[in-house]
Amino acid sequence: MNATQFAAPPRIQHLHMQGIVKRFPGVLAVDNVDFEVKAGEIHALLGENGAGKSTLMKILYGLYQQDEGQVLINGQPTEIRSPSDSIRQGIGMIHQHFMLVPSLTVAANVALGVKSSRGWRLDLDVVSRRLEELSLQYNLKVNPNTPVWQLAVGEQQRVEILRALYKNAALLILDEPTAVLTPQEVDDLFRVLNKMTKDGHALIFISHKLHEVLAISDRVTVLRDGRRVDTIPTEGATKLSLAEMMVGRPVVLEYKKLPLQAASDRLVLQDVSALSDRGDAGLNGVSLSVRGGEIVGLAGVSGNGQRELAEVIAGLRPATSGGILIGGIETRGKSPSVINQLGLGYIPEERMIDGAVKEFTVSENFILQDHGRQPYVRGGIFMKFRTIENACREAIKQYEIKTPGTDTPLKSLSGGNIQKLILARELSRNPKVLVAAQPTRGVDIGATEYIHQRLLAERDQGMAILLISEDLDEIMALSDRVAVMYEGRIVGVVDRDAVTVRQIGAMMAGSSLEMVE
């Protein structure tokens, strides 16, 4: 038995999306965009959040229908009404958030939604054998019989790619595929992608990381505000030129950083342990300190205890042992409200779940922690709306937050503006210590830069900042020292200037500092 159990879809030599328009209520998401991709090339789709890349690709994958325009495959107009249509046409998509059932094995996940070769009986052994062939062919090492929950993120991505290959995808859409990978895993992925193009696959690579686009793609299409800015060969393009196309304005490439003026320890963790949500050891004897006037970057692959660490500091997760000092005061066991008062600012990783109330207005969100404190209350319980609004309006102006007003529901703001509001709220509270978890995830270039500049400015003013990020570029650009987490432990803490991305990448995979050196 082999892959011919599917009617082999026609090879995609050339795919052309012509004059695509997509409107959402009140928003023109994609405005007359032309996009084409050929077999054997990697075509990068570049743009900021909200530029329309995801919408365009969801149209191609059949998740949305375009309002105008058409899709031509090998010159033939083709209607794609659903993902199953697109799969039949040989289009596969690797989503940013993997679409895998954790409790099922790799083979079972691949078999989902595919007709069995034995009619109503499962053919998992057949699937496994074919998967082994494919993983050998493309050097995608995965055991078909392992349950998916046991796999690391990078391996889960390989399963997604294998699944697309199993379904004979000739064209693969990769939506921000490197967002969750270590630098080494990115290299592995790129090798696989290059192999695939040699075999005649067409690849669309969605990203906003310029160096990756430059490293892997043959051509780049840049989208901005739903329109196509241009399509250019990657050769000859530079980061600067791409960035300017993305933003539509001249850009500057580096931050000026003042020399470190570190004061005494503001945040101290001594041998802190805590449980994860699953009940196993999420944090395992973590010791770390952050001084006033410095940014300590906490690097690590997602799920290695960073989230638990931030929550323990904020008092949202109990520490099972160890000590936490903020400004010299023991905070372990204290409530989040008390810890707030002691001078902790916290930008949580999942800002829409933990850091803000979507249905609340902008100004209601601005006073989340301080709603019951002066100067916002009168007579014990009555909120002083005039005062709240003025403070919020001030922050909107100062932080350039794009919102129709202070009484707009937060959920209608863009991700970058919500993050700016949260940043404004946390900084306006004048914390001694700021824990910033993934502060620029999903935020556009302009807002990212703004947030970074703000964090650096606060550092220069003497704030102690713990920057938790999966984006190594961000860690390297802002930090004075870098701590690396692996499996709930700090593998090492190093000076930013004494270490390379490569070394940090190795530590993220669990190597100790000594091994790296």
Added chain:
Amino acid sequence: MPSHSQRLLQNILNRLLDMVPTLLALVLAFLVASILLFALGADPGTAINSMLQGAFGTENATAETLVKATPILFVAIGISIAFRGGVINIGGEGQMIAGAVAGVTTALVLKDAPAIITIPMSLVMGFISGAFYGGIAGFLRAYFGVNEILSTIMLNQVAVQLMNYLLNNPLLDPAELGTNHIPKTARILAEHQLPRLTINLPEVLVSIFGHADLFAKTRLHYGLIIAIVLAILTYILLWRTTIGYRIRAVGQNERAARYAGINVKRQMMLSLVLAGGFAGLAGVVQVLGLQYRLQTDGSPAGFTASAGFNGIVAALFGGLNPIGAIPASAFFGGLLVGAQKMQRDLGVPAALITAINGLIVVFVVSSQIFTQRRQRRRANIAVATVDMPEADEPVQPVLEEVV
């Protein structure tokens, strides 16, 4: 830039347009109801006319509608708080009974005290008792994770049986038993009853109504005024105070509320305590204003007439806003009273009335989706059209890859 008055006009227009789906839903519900009526051989036109007449056709009909609306409104206020706080209270029936039992006992115990003491004390005891009863479910939910939907429903049964026991034993007034074998308490003294409500009309309106004292000869009582005042106060509580802020924060997003330093468990319990308190008031007002004694035929809805459940629907009708609950409760009261007349006039089975009420609820609640969609769209347009000054200097760097 549109002027202030233009924006205000736009706002009012939007609010009115938001009501269109609801009105259409009502029309649709009546259309489907017409088919049912038609199938039963009744003329839909006559039926609906009879319903309208029964609900609002005469002064007395309107008064009866408002009398029915009063306990529904009390419950709906509480339900609005609970749902805003993210807890579902199905225990209005039991909490009403708890309030009524405590209220009537207080009124009977304090029968020698002046009205200025007895009436407020009865109301307060009714509130506290209902609050305590709701608080049981709240405590179990907050601290032991017991599903409050289940616990409040179960506590309804407990309350009914407790009331039946009390009415047959310590609270029973033997002198009253003889008349129709329905157990009941002694009658509350006339001066301890809530006064009847009469509205003195201004000169201009007298000619329309024919007399100056509107509702003079009806059963309408001051409970309605208390309920409306409390609805307004509750609106202020929910949207103008830190208490309401916390309740709503917990209801919308528990995790963010915890992040904000709010004691989530305490707020959950508070939501159910307040919801129970308002249902308790519904019970005690029913006794002090209308029945003047606690009596029941022993069935689950014997005392409450299902106001504890109808209040939930009225709260949803009112958009979980205590002010919105005022017209919603009146609408529901009208539906109940009008249905009785329709039943008398046309001789259609009582079950049909329940079915029609259900239809209206389903249609109107479903229509909310369209209203919400419109509102969301408006918000999107507002965001898309914000103009922000562009920064003039080039300050948009891109992160350098650092190796």
